[in-house]
Amino acid sequence: MKFKQLSLFLENKPAHLKHPCDVLAAANINILTLSLADSEKFGIMRFIVDDWERAKDTLEAAGCVVTVTDVLAIEVDDRPGGLSALLAIIEEGGHDIEYMYAFACRRADKAVLFFRFSDTDAALANLQSRGVPVLDPVAL
């Protein structure tokens, strides 16, 4: 049920985001969704691709530093309060969210959010037991 997210180190300078994107484009790898985190000096590009192993090898061969992190994809109702309801469950379970971001495309009346928990396995078990729709990588 876990997604493999790739994270890439970037210097916070103009045009530094383009290089890894060019590398992925040349290898015909599609980015399903991504988010950027940044500080004054550097940034981290986090993204989900259709073939993470090939993406990782390709990026590393191009000289990038890539790490793989487990994240969970969770479906919520795409309506006011949809995220709140999910967060209530997460809070109740005492799970610490390191970061989260949304999946780019809509699925009917649902939205998909990616979560990085400090304790992925515990969060997964708890959320599933509470009936929260945690998506399977195959489903996307």
Added chain:
Amino acid sequence: MAKRKVDHNGEFQIVSAPDYLPVPQLRTLQLQRLRRIVERAGSRVPFYRERFKELGIAAEDVQSLEDIQKLPFTQKTDLRDTYPFGLFASPMKEVVRLHASSGTTGKPIVVAYTDRDVRVWSSVMVRTFAACGLHAGDIIQNAYGYGLFTGGLGAHYGAEALGATVIPISGGNTDRQIAVMKDFGVTALCCTPSYFLHLAERAKALGVDLSELPLRAGIFGAEPWSDSMREHIESDTGIRAQDIYGLSEIIGPGVGSECLERGGLHIFEDHFYPEIIDPETGRVLPEGEEGELVLTTLSKEAMPMIRYRTRDVTMLLTEPCPCGRTLRRIKRVGRRSDDMFIIRGVNIFPSQVETALLQVEGTLPHYQIELTRREGLDQMAVSVEVTPEFFSDTVKGLEQLEQRLIKALEHVLGLRVEVKLVEPQTLKRSEGKARRVIDNREL
């Protein structure tokens, strides 16, 4: 941690016989050769003749090895000032080879060899390889640059004379180096330690596990490297990393070498006479004190060097080495008396920065020190390439890493410096010597 490969036991090789001369005999030989070289320099090289005259000394005044202290020093600037051939003691028809070092500033320096000099050079390189545990039958990949730089040809001739198989691949083209190493069953590699780090990093990226190859020894020289860098190389790749010492002005590689005991580097004293001086006063320091290494060539025909100031900081180790060699040793050269820089009144050596970086993550990333001056105040920034082991995927994690590096540097240097995390492969890679310090201060 890579497994350590079975190494040669360093048994006696006949080529190394001069390494084991009884000390009194060695001293007698040194004095004979010293007197001869001083006579040769004074009678054949106007530069030395004038220096000796100024000081009112003649070759006959050298009656004991201690008398060497009466002789003047020779400096790198003297080689530049007499460029190109001013220090030659042989007519050009007897000079069979010229090498030159690329002067990083101004003119290069030129060094010359007679046929006999080339043979001596090859013999000290054979002794270097033998001391490092290599022998006939080894397959040696020589990644020192071939050409004007003395490293390539010096190691090449020595390796051939040892009876090894030499692969004269020269520097650069790292992917081909790795392929050749794998395909040819290379057992020993000669290159600079910083180039080996680069090569090991690239091998990893290519999925080549160096510890699975027959490669068992690295003969590393031409730049200072730390003990912690050695530990890192050895535990990471399973090879034995040996330190060798040399400089073009004296002969090239082959001035000194570690033996398998690795308690310092034996100087091939029958050809090169070592002294340690106080770099400020020029006074010879008592045994066991740290100072600048000064070398006198005892047998060089084409270009004798009298008391050449190497700028390398070390000390002479005089107690007998368990390996049985009677040659005195120098401590590994960790720094040069001139690559030190002073920032806000603090003396700093790049090796200290290395120590701090290693403390934090246990591996040595590529780094570069940049010095600038802002509003009259010196600033020091250390750029560190992020490696997969270092990279945490949260901003918090990277900021913590930055803080740990700043703290470790402050602890080692006594100075708070800026740390910049940069993308891999963005700091200039050298195929030869690493350029660690960029000084952009306008003084």
